[in-house]
Amino acid sequence: MIDHASVFRGMVANEKKVLRAVEEGMKRHEWVPVESIDSFTGLGRREVEYRLQRLVEMELIERYIQSYTGYRLKFNGYDVLAIETFVRRDTIQALGEVIGIGKESVVLAAIGTVPVAIKFHREGRTSFTQVKRSRQHLVDIEIENFSWLYASMLAAKREYEVMKKLYPTVSVPEPVDYNRHAVVMRVVGGVEMAKATLIDPEWYLEAVLEQIKKAYGLGIIHSDLSEYNVMVRDDGVTIIDWPQYVEVGSKTADEMLGRDVKNVLVHFEKKYRVKRDRQTTINTIRGSIN
16 A cells, blocks of 8 residues: 555656556557657656656556557556645645555545545455446446446446435535545544444434435435444444445335345344344335335
């Protein structure tokens, strides 16, 4: 894992220009030829090759050498391009440390007008077939060799848009901005429910179910809900990680709602021996739509 703040501060303008050229070239090439990068930047071949080597060493791009020499972005390079955009928009003024690493995301602390977190989506850390089959934003893509950067961009856009729809009716992180595969949101207080020992588990169970119900009332089902994406604090809960949501009325809606409710109820029953009837709970949630 790179130190995003150090790498970003240490880059010169020509390196950022070459990085943008590699991104632009990936719209037409799996591996972008040096000639295309040279043509896009206008920096001259020697300068371009020097900067490309620097970017490889910084782990922002990777090199392919076979019939020709080509380059493509790594996720780290995509991170830097998103950060550059957020800085230019004044969305963030300072970068902090990595505060979370998930199966398919990296979260970085930052400062904007308030403390924020930048969530960089990392689609494709698991099996291509499994991920493509299980992600609503990927199932209809016909491109056989589509880029995981593109898939991550779709996930970020999808998560940002659904949080805009849900906030503030549902307790989700306040969305601030998004670009490429990254979403900026206000920092969420509390701890992950999986790691917490709750003094009043029944109260927290009702609080989680109430947020599921409110989201359902707005036509949204999380579809990947578990104790690992609920944050708990003294005064309530916040539900995070929304890119896999489905809409009420979709063909998988009933299945996904049932799975979300099951995951929550199983957690509280196993850890706290607090029991709820699953079907009654689902019926109550469905009653939020008149």
